Amino acid sequence: MALLNKKKRPDPEIPGSSLADIAFLLLIFFLVTTTINVDTGIGLTLPPIPDENVEPPPIKERNLLNILVNAQGLVLLDETPSSITEVKQKVKDFITNCEPGNPCVENLSEDPTDAIISIKTDRQTPYNIYINMLDEVIGAYNELRDEKARALYGVPFSALEETSEQYQSIAKDVYPKKISIAEPDEGNS
């Protein structure tokens, strides 16, 4: 019979062996174009431009910790030269001065909520020196907040939700971050 003699048709098939090659090609393309984003950083809120008609509130000299950084990266902490590694401890001492359990030292802040850290640099100060400085100050605050959170709630500060009452009470009422970035000096170089 004619029907039986008919040639057997090859199975219709898409060649799949090159699939891996295509996938590899795409993979390599994405590997090359990928940039791992650095979306981490130090967050700050700038103060608004002060109203000219309103007098700035008076600040007691002792509640202000002046940090001066010059273009060479040398640090002056309230008139005393110090190294960048000491800054964190000194900032902590300054903030926690007069807290229960700590003796009240003159010239240091009256209360953590009143303490203001002022950072001033030269115009020529390299950015990374400034960031190191800011990092130390924020580190001091983070450590204090962490200690407080552990003492009050038994959890590290980072474990608290940002919207929770505990977080807000520590961040606002116990250790508010008051960092002032002063206008830099013209410097001389």
Add this chain to the structure above:
Amino acid sequence: MAHFKKKSANTKQDVPTSAMPDVVFMLLIFFMVTTVLREVELKVQIDYTQAENIEKIEQKRLVSYIYIGPERLGPTEVGESKVQIDDAIVEDINAIRTIMYDKLMEQPRLIVSLRVDRDSDFGLITDVTQELRHAGTLRINYSTKREI
């Protein structure tokens, strides 16, 4: 005569490769999902500084970037420190105020991420932050890498 038969294992020696496309596809999909294609062409060179106490910006939609660093002149040469917003270098520092103000109108909860080269002078950055204060964009973020 004694006939010695060579001993050989009966199992196949091939590594099964049929699953390879699947593995590759999986990697491919991973990279496709994590990839953020470069949105802007950087005209300034930025070498990020490092810090320990950093936070992540969770809401990427809110972020607008300002790049500050030495201008790229050739493959290796760099020039003066310049400020770049979006795709263009801003020559006039005072123009930042209007640019950022317009952005703030579009997105009231704007976060400005400052991506600054580690060796830039801080004076220039203050000029920029002053402009940001005038524009009213007060939430900023100094982009840094995690210190290892």
